Amino acid sequence: MPKSVAILGAGAWGTALATLAKTNSHKVSMWSRQGSQTLAEVVQGADIVLSAVSMKGVRSVTSQLQSLPVSPETIFVTATKGLDPQTTCTPSQIWQETFPNHAVVVLSGPNLSKEIQQELPAATVVASSVMAAAEFVQVVFSSDRFRVYTNYDILGVELGGTLKNVMAIAAGVCDGLHLGTNAKAALLTRGLTEMVRIGVHWGAKLETFYGLSGLGDLLATCNSPLSRNYQVGYQLAVGQTLAEILAHIEGTAEGVNTTQVLVQLSKQQNIPMPITEQVHRLLQGEVTPRQALLELMLRDIKPE
Structure with a gap:
């Protein structure tokens, strides 16, 4: 039976998800700050309210919905x-x-929105502490070109999609400097290790990071010019300033903000995050891309 789906955020990602639900014959309405419909009109009677707004807009949207x-x-x-x-x-x-009495589901995976809009095949994960809710969302969005898996580890699935954005900036730098395949492979492998270290410390399950929302999203975002975070790193490596890059980029490169938050947390909780730290220093203009690389290469030698 067709369900009612309200999509909050009409950017590329929200639009791609709306298209997936429409293709499955569900009733879809979209809300954005520039749109003609009010938030109340869009969410009225919705079975699913899906938020694809940027991080900075989340609290504003939740507080509006609360009333x-x-x-x-x-x-x-x-x-x-x-x-x-x-x-x-x-x-x-x-x-x-x-919304403490509502089921909350996280949707995350290697999902470059432009490829989904081109109807190329993709897979994702929906995670919730309420498995019936995850399975409901799974059915609404699954199709022969979008395979949806379920997972109980809501924190791990969410952190996989969040932490890989920092590594995508580093990967963009690696490619912008033309450091080669060996360097990129080493970066992604150590980057995944860093993601696992942070995630497990916060209570996520280790195996989640080897799934679609961790390793899968890391591979997609760190290897595609379609990724905004990758573009930030690449453009920094070829000499543009962060202000210039952010002024011309479409949408939000969430990794820029995430890096700052992670560095604060790493210092408070004493978690070693060498790649994140160098990305942060690069974004702050404290080091050049080549200096950041040198600092990583000259760290104390140790067992893997």
Whole structure:
């Protein structure tokens, strides 16, 4: 039976997800700040409210929704990848805190929106502590060109999609400097190790990072010029300033903000994050791309 799906955020990612639901004959309505429909009109009677807004817009949207008569059966799905700079919360933690009695689902995977809009095959993960809600979302979005898996590890799935954005900036630098395949392979392997270290420290399951939302998303984002975060790193490597890059990029490169939050947390919690630290120093203009590379290569030698 057709379901009612409200998509919040009309950027490339929100539009791609809307198209997937429409293709499956579901009733889809979209909301954006520039749109003609109000938030109340869009979410009225929705079985699923899916948020694809940028990280900086999550709290604003949740607080607006809180004052609206949303059905207790409505499932909230978050497709945002980032960390709140004030509280360091993930998007799903903000949604669950605002709507403690609702099921919250995270959708994350190697999903470059332009490829999905071109109807190229892809897979993703939907994770929730309420498995019935994850399975409901799975059915709504699954098709012969978009394969959806379920997972219980909501934190791990969400962090995989968030942390890989930092590594994508580093990968862009690697390619922009033409460092070669060996260097890129080493970077991604050590980058995944860093993601696992952070995620497990915060309570995520190790095996989640070897799935679609971890390794899968890392491979997609670190190897494609379609990735905004990759573009940030690449353009920095060829001599552009961060301000110039962000002024011309389409949408939000969430890795820029995520890097800053992660560095703060690494210092507070004493978690070694050498790649993240060098990406942060590069974004702050404290080192050049080649200096950042040299610092990583000259770290103390140790067992793998």
